[in-house]
Amino acid sequence: MYAALDIGGTKIAGALVDEEGRVVGRAQRPTPAKGSAGVLMGAVGSVLDELARDPGWGVIRGLGIASAGPVDTVAGAVSPVNIPAWRGFPLVDEVRAHPMLFAGIEPVLIGDAVAMTAAEHWLGAARGFDDALCMVVSTGVGGGLVLDGRLHPGPSGNAGHIGHISVDLDGAACPCGARGCVEGMASGTAIARRALASGWVPPAGEPATAATVAQDARRGDALALAAFDRAAKALAAAIAATGSLVEIGVAVIGGGVAQAGDLLFTPLRRHLDSYATLDFVRGLEVRPAALAQDAGLVGAAAAARLLADVPGPHRRLDPA
Known part of the structure; x- marks a missing residue:
């Protein structure tokens, strides 16, 4: 035990x-x-x-x-x-x-994301893949890598920390000190913040969270859908860049935001087709985490x- x-x-x-x-x-x-x-x-x-x-x-x-x-x-x-x-x-x-x-x-x-990677490679959606990226998309965005069949945490334990790579050179400042980080565009807090900034208003008595945005997106609210689409686009750009760098076969996404299901994964796969264009990256698979929370x-x-x-x-x- x-x-x-x-x-x-x-x-x-x-x-x-x-x-x-x-x-x-x-x-x-x-x-x-x-x-x-x-x-x-x-x-x-x-x-x-x-x-x-x-x-x-x-x-x-x-x-x-x-x-x-x-x-x-x-x-x-x-x-x-x-x-x-x-x-x-x-x-x-x-x-x-x-x-x-x-x-x-x-x-x-x-x-935490390296831990999620270890778990998904052992028992979950990355099992059987020698090269994989696993991501946690929640309050923040983190990631971990499996390369050549082995967990690759790096010297300090932070390898694969995809949430703090920039996908928008002129984007908003991130608490980490950089600009346009994936986390600032695709985390749960970023989704809610983007929806509010675009004019979305949560239902009476409901909190302004990504989960509430997801509820309205399922009802067809255009502003809520746009917030998820923007997050999916940022994730797709980062996943394609990682695939180009280290030739992963699968990207596994877990965390609270991933619980939105097709609201996230459908636009994510569509945007990934636009970013993952090189022959050795095209066809990169995206899967939801099997072990969830x-x-x-x-x-x-x-x-x-x-x-x-x-x-x-x-x-x-x-x-x-």
Whole structure:
């Protein structure tokens, strides 16, 4: 049994995952993204406390942490773009110090999108592909790569971080410091922001979120449909560029925005045909993630499983 944390801009999720990759216990808290570092860590501790009340906690062999990035897997630190109070935050040290964690259990840090990639390649939509891009499209946009059949996290754990490549050189400034990033055009918050800016108004009593935009898009609202089309176009440009660079065979997309289904994937595939024009990129397949919201947790557990018997602090996930 392995424990897993999945930390994002919207929620902090925890799970117990068995050797077959099945989630057998859960806990979750909202992410206090505007709170202090201590408040944020308090939410993480609360998730761990709830997991520790599960009988399965007593037999865990490892703990994996998937976090929004950038991450520094060597230092065990995180600097999520959407969590301002955490800049170089020593998350591994803080989790290791939690009173419910057993001696000898060494937390393993991995980027959330790399975790999703590990899970989808192990059990999901990228299974059987030697070269794949997996993306999380949610509050932010992240990604991870499988190359030559192996997870490729890179030296710091951030390889494949597609959300912060630019697809619009004159685009809006991104919190990361660049302009025109994919995240600023295709994340859930970006979809809602774009819809509002174009004149869309959410139904009375409904929040202005990507999920609400999706509800109106399904009813045929032109402004809501246009917001999803713009997001799909940005994703298509980034996927085609990645395919041109490293010759992937499939792009797998998960996260909350992917739950919109055909509202996202139909225009995405159409735009991809316009961008993926070179012979070796044409025909690049796009698939929805098979593991849905559990991919980050399963991937974090997979990282812990791989390294459960490797000693030493701040271990790196060996891409081999």
